Amino acid sequence: MTPTAKSTPVLRVDKVSDARLRDLVGYQMKRAFNVVQADLIRTLKPFELRMLTYTALVLIADNPGLRQSQLADAMDIERPNLVVIIDELERRALINRDRVASDRRAFALMATLAGTHLAAAASKAVARHEHRLLGAMDQDTRETVIAAMTQIQQGQHGGTK
């Protein structure tokens, strides 16, 4: 009972061809980013951080006095989406949210001691995660990739720089 593909209207596909997609930078970026993201989630889990809470915490720790609107800009996310992130970091006492005296609409963000320490510990784990995923990639290639990613982002704002 050897089934020949001949007469059957549907063929068994042995190897899936992605010829129309494989040369798209966006397609490969998405697939690679999924891999990176999955590993980063595992990396940050012990710290009870996610990509966005980690990024926000580090930026706050490194930029004391930062306002939420500045942070949202820096993180390239919408203001409403930042609120829950800040809420979470504040609830865990990793940051403080202080009213700015000179502009009482705004909040100034500061990492607490606990937040500073957590950011440092998580950053070490993230560095190991990068090395794990990219250790085989030589430094030249890595720099080329980062430059390319930066270029894509800049194209967004119309600048060729």
Added chain:
Amino acid sequence: MTPTAKSTPVLRVDKVSDARLRDLVGYQMKRAFNVVQADLIRTLKPFELRMLTYTALVLIADNPGLRQSQLADAMDIERPNLVVIIDELERRALINRDRVASDRRAFALMATLAGTHLAAAASKAVARHEHRLLGAMDQDTRETVIAAMTQIQQGQHGGTK
């Protein structure tokens, strides 16, 4: 009244420093991918396609007889998440879902004529979108980036190739 950092609890941040993040490939990939994704969404909107429905449609069109499980593997998504995508494409009569005679658990996927045409039209728009975003990037760099993205994906499965 020059405010020295000393006594003031909160400082105004003029320029946000991302020193701890900017050299992370994952960080730059995320930001660049957000830009690409936003533009791709706009690109596919006229065709009423999204990233995943576009990818699925092209892969089905180029691999007639494909099974859902093969497609899920090729797209690197979980089977349950593919179902709604296939449902949508079938509802729009862009693909057919036929029972495989030799294995009645499986479905063989085939693009309809309409699906084939939509995939072709959308692919042209996607090519323009890539050119718009990456036109300024020279071919060498583009190939290096794609190779790097592929390498990251392969690292996932433990193979160094």
Added chain:
DNA sequence: TATTGTTATACTCTATAACTATA
């Protein structure tokens, strides 16, 4: 009027467990 932060909401993508029908 414009801006800061907020609430509410919706859509998309991702991930897991549990089910069915077939093998």
Added chain:
DNA sequence: TATAGTTATAGAGTATAACAATA
């Protein structure tokens, strides 16, 4: 028992409109 597809569900990221308080 294992596999193909399905259902249900939950978590996370992204985006927009509308609002209060303040500038």
